Amino acid sequence: MHTFAELTIVFIILMDLALAVTGSLSSCIRLVALQGVVAGVLPLLAGHGAPHLRAVAFAAVIISLKGVIFPWLLMRARDRSGAGKDVEPLISYPASIMLCLGAFIASSWLGSRLPLPEANVAWIVPASLATIFTGFLLITTRRKAITQVLGYLVIENGIYIFGLALFVEQPMMVELAILLDVFVAVFVMGIAIFHISREFDHIDTAELSELSDWRRGEYGK
Secondary structure, three states, rough: HHHHHHHHHHHHHHHHHHHHHEEEEEHHHHHHHHHHHHHHHHHHHHHHOOOOOOHHHHHHHHHHHHHHHHHHHHHHHHHHOOOOOEEEEOOOOHHHHHHHHHHHHHHHHOOOOOOOOOOEEEEEEHHHHHHHHHHHHHHHEEHHHHHHHHHHHHHHHHHHHOOOOOOOOOHHHHHHHHHHHHHHHHHHHHHHHHHHHHHHHOOEEHHHOOOOOOOHHOOOO
């Protein structure tokens, strides 16, 4: 099933590029959800022979969290915060896609020089590193807090895929070590986004970075 796994890797790379140029917030949430589902299925395709029942059950948990629960939490946070439809990038979309392409080229070069076990699936290391970079790109070049939460989820997807290059079978220890933290982080960020929007009527991080302590004068008295 390695051919299907390699096609899945190509699909993940294409989703990274799509995230870099997608202007719709809802589409970004759906793309991240789809990428999480594909990442959850990948170990079942990359292993030798038929997957074990434990691996299938674990993949079902991963798919449920990344493909259903996380997107639902983010859609709910978007609706309750009154966020607009656009992601409002700080740089142009052509610049974003050029950065993603450059990251993939650099990831290919770096992956060929890392002292890692030989991967059964071609391009899995460059794809994982490029996915991690795409997550950082979303965090640093998008205005809305929800999009930055999506960036953290994309980074987690990249780490999960990178774990497959180290552990051929289902990387349970790698995923379990970070999945609970990510779940808590998304839950807390959803609550924080709601309270920020209720207090300031927006979730634009560019405007939030300009806030000052308006009560400083009172404390100085």
